[in-house]
Amino acid sequence: AVDEGVTNAIIHGGLEVGSILKERTDPLAFEEACAEREADPDYADRRVRVALDIDPEELVIVVEDQGPGFEVGKLPDPDDPEALLMASGRGIIIMQALLDEVRFEDSGRRAILIQRAPKANARPSKQVI
Numbered sequence: 001a002v003d004e005g006v007t008n009a010i011i012h013g014g015l016e017v018g019s020i021l022k023e024r025t026d027p028l029a030f031e032e033a034c035a036e037r038e039a040d041p042d043y044a045d046r047r048v049r050v051a052l053d054i055d056p057e058e059l060v061i062v063v064e065d066q067g068p069g070f071e072v073g074k075l076p077d078p079d080d081p082e083a084l085l086m087a088s089g090r091g092i093i094i095m096q097a098l099l100d101e102v103r104f105e106d107s108g109r110r111a112i113l114i115q116r117a118p119k120a121n122a123r124p125s126k127q128v129i
Contacts, residue, residue: 001098004091005063005111006048013065013109014046019088058100061113069107 011017015037021030037043046066053060076083078096083089096102101114 001095001102001113002050002061002063004095005061005113006050008091009048009063009065009067009111012070013067014048015043016067019090023088056117058114058116063111063113064106065109067109069109072104072108 011034012019015034017030017033017037019030021033048066049062049064051062051064053062075092076089078093083093092102095111095113099113100116101112103112103114104110105112
């Protein structure tokens with residue numbers, strides 16, 4: 001989940017390369033767009049900040065990028081099985097499936113990933129296969 005959050009921040013936030021390129025017929029278009037942006041000083045100097053807050057109750061990871069953000073209200077429905085087949089938004093659905101809570105602030109430039117500690121004698125809320 002953290003890998004997805006950081007990857008989203010780097011690729012979609014910092015480099016502003018959209019997942020739509022993955023759906024095009026040219027399989028190299030996405031990689032080429034990333035390489036072009038990495039070489040462009042307008043994008044290459046952007047940074048991603050990751051902060052951790054760990055205590056016995058929960059783990060909170062905040063991932064922030066310097067990109068333009070996105071419309072958080074247009075995220076795919078995590079309960080829609082078809083959403084996993086789309087290139088755009090799949091990483092966020094994976095994060096939501098693995099963590100107890102995923103929130104976005106600052107127009108999507110800040111992702112807050114939360115995993116809570118299991119309570120004593122509680123059954124797990126999610127099943128890992």
